[in-house]
Amino acid sequence: MGKHGIILFGHGARDPRWKEPFERLAAKLRASRGDQPVALAFLELMSPDLPSAVASLADDGCDAVTVVPVFFGQGGHVRRDLPEIVETCRKAHPGVAIHCATAVGEDDAVLQAVAEYCLRLAI
Template sequence: MKQGLILFAHGARDPRWAQPFERVAARVQDLQPDLTVSLAYLEFLAPDLVAAGQALAQAGCREVAVLPLFLGAGGHVRKDLPAKVEALQQAHPDVRWVLRPAAGESPQLVEALAQIAVATMAPTDEQDDQEHA
């Protein structure tokens, strides 16, 4: 069964905002070459969830996971997104649509962010130079 993954992000007016998400999608594709990966955005950027879902359904995916790339599960993740996934299910009943928890709820992401925070407190060469001056 052909599988797809939609990485769902908020979106922003500045298209440069999407670059980290594009790198995540590319890395996922590298790690899972048989998986069809798409980015989708809530607003400002294309494609939106419906367009991304339609493209995966047309590409022959029969199971599509939707992973919200949000740190927390606020209104968009708890209310807006389930309604959009349900609309995709109605439009493409031959596809199994699976909404996953927000990435920010993952223990691995919490750990990674904690490690990044700790690393920011490590002295830099510039700080060492100032302390020894």
């Protein structure tokens, strides 16, 4: 049975420090997932892009990949750009089941953690 990879998909930015939280998030996931791969991918301005990240995971023996959009809101990038890129990846890797998750900002526990952070700042 193949591996199941997770790709944390972010927007990307010019400032290299922008991706630090994504790297910390990947490290947290790697600590919990044993030998199941965790990779980053970006829409623009940073590398790798999503097709490169999927190709790396396929080479690494993944037959399933879950793409998690690390965005708060679901706008054009998540609703339009991402499905198109995922479709390209599916055609390039027909043996890999690629699932695209809902953006993390839609998860109530994530929003609750953000709310608690705000409350700690300004009681």
